[in-house]
Amino acid sequence: MTDAQALVKTLDFQLDIQSDNESLLRDATLESRSVYNETIRLAKQGVDWNVIPDRVADDADLVKNTTQRVVSKALGAMENYYEYDDFGQPSHTKDGAYPLRANYEEGYNLSLTDDGDVAFRISSKPYKHVKGVLEGDDAHLDILKTALTSDEWKIGTAKALFHDDTAELHINVTNTEKTVRDKQDSRTVVGVDVNENNVALAALSEDGVEDTLVIDFPEVKFERHRYFTMRKRVQNAGKDSIHDTLEGREERFVRDRLHKVSRHIVEWSQRFEEPCIVFEDLKEMRDSIDYGTRMNRRLHHLPFRALQFYTSYKASFEGIPTAWINPEYTSQRCPMCGHTERANRNKKRFKCRSCSHQDHSDRGASVNIAVKGVKKLNWNVPALNSLPQVRKVRRQASGAVDAPTVTHDTATGHLVDGVVGVSD
Numbered sequence: 157m158t159d160a161q162a163l164v165k166t167l168d169f170q171l172d173i174q175s176d177n178e179s180l181l182r183d184a185t186l187e188s189r190s191v192y193n194e195t196i197r198l199a200k201q202g203v204d205w206n207v208i209p210d211r212v213a214d215d216a217d218l219v220k221n222t223t224q225r226v227v228s229k230a231l232g233a234m235e236n237y238y239e240y241d242d243f244g245q246p247s248h249t250k251d252g253a254y255p256l257r258a259n260y261e262e263g264y265n266l267s268l269t270d271d272g273d274v275a276f277r278i279s280s281k282p283y284k285h286v287k288g289v290l291e292g293d294d295a296h297l298d299i300l301k302t303a304l305t306s307d308e309w310k311i312g313t314a315k316a317l318f319h320d321d322t323a324e325l326h327i328n329v330t331n332t333e334k335t336v337r338d339k340q341d342s343r344t345v346v347g348v349d350v351n352e353n354n355v356a357l358a359a360l361s362e363d364g365v366e367d368t369l370v371i372d373f374p375e376v377k378f379e380r381h382r383y384f385t386m387r388k389r390v391q392n393a394g395k396d397s398i399h400d401t402l403e404g405r406e407e408r409f410v411r412d413r414l415h416k417v418s419r420h421i422v423e424w425s426q427r428f429e430e431p432c433i434v435f436e437d438l439k440e441m442r443d444s445i446d447y448g449t450r451m452n453r454r455l456h457h458l459p460f461r462a463l464q465f466y467t468s469y470k471a472s473f474e475g476i477p478t479a480w481i482n483p484e485y486t487s488q489r490c491p492m493c494g495h496t497e498r499a500n501r502n503k504k505r506f507k508c509r510s511c512s513h514q515d516h517s518d519r520g521a522s523v524n525i526a527v528k529g530v531k532k533l534n535w536n537v538p539a540l541n542s543l544p545q546v547r548k549v550r551r552q553a554s555g556a557v558d559a560p561t562v563t564h565d566t567a568t569g570h571l572v573d574g575v576v577g578v579s580d
């Protein structure tokens with residue numbers, strides 16, 4: 157057994173920067189780049205790595221500990237290069253912005269405002285501060301506020317950067333009470349396929365697919381559409397305050413649903429031996445190639461990352477690790493024979509043109525995600541000779557939300573019978 161890992165999260169925020177301070181941050185990220193390049197230059201010259209930090213810091217127009225962090229990042233890149241390539245010279249140097257790395261309470265500070273926002277202050281350069289408030293996902297803000305008001309989370313280093321021209325701050329926090337099992341010690345991989353109306357789960361062990369489940373939540377799409385229409389109506393009538401109220405209500409509704417679904421995913425995963433929950437890394441995908449209309453629809457219709465984040469957050473509190481895989485072809489590959497082809501699905505039905513396997517398409521995707529997870533953990537992928545029947549669960553939109561309707565399975569709430577290839 158390897159050691160359990162500290163529960164560490166990276167919380168991503170957009171920076172709502174005061175007045176004209178944005179250029180200060182921009183200048184600092186450019187200065188950060190020149191610190192990085194200068195470090196590489198000195199290292200290439202053969203200057204002793206122990207003296208590089210001080211030499212670079214003398215000339216850098218950055219806060220000292222920030223310079224140190226960027227220098228160590230550059231030296232780390234040099235070091236890694238030498239680990240797997242002995243030929244030629246490393247060339248990591250580039251132009252443009254480089255993330256500004258900072259220690260908490262040295263290079264940056266956070267505080268709660270009277271309005272319940274989190275204010276930041278980043279020391280872009282000595283005695284020059286960039287100030288404002290953080291904006292972002294509630295799940296991330298909640299953890300950060302907890303960290304600011306209790307000892308449960310410890311705030312660590314952060315990096316400030318520009319992403320698509322938007323200033324962002326990524327903050328590392330560590331939970332002081334919990335640990336997460338090393339994912340290498342897992343015995344089951346749970347693939348999670350998040351969609352507009354449902355989430356499909358497949359639990360894969362060395363014996364094959366142990367079980368699968370599709371959790372339907374059509375009410376999320378329905379309610380979002382309903383709120384959208386209502387908001388448009390009041391907006392057209394010039395009632396902006398009502399518009400904002402509706403927006404808040406919609407957000408709370410969606411968040412509440414996603415929390416319940418994520419709890420369900422974690423509870424279901426806990427039924428299997430030493431689970432590791434695997435998600436598609438949709439963040440990488442957005443910048444990547446076109447994955448087709450299904451993927452685009454998935455990206456725009458539901459706060460996917462919020463659901464993934466809630467799930468991984470809840471899972472880590474149960475000591476369950478999570479892993480992320482590249483989403484490429486997860487919905488186009490046949491889980492039985494591996495044949496991959498575009499457009500081999502019709503709505504919720506998947507039909508393989510090679511082995512004629514038919515499946516609920518989202519379930520098929522969840523199996524593929526689990527298979528990729530297994531590969532990532534370096535297991536042998538078990539032969540899949542048959543897949544369990546798809547079971548569907550529908551969670552109710554209102555009232556006694558978790559009340560079971562059909563209790564086939566008391567461990568996971570209510571189940572409604574479904575069959576392979578069930579239509580939507």
Ligand SMILES: [Zn+2]
Pocket residue numbers: 490491492493494495508509510511512513
């Ligand atoms: Zn096939």
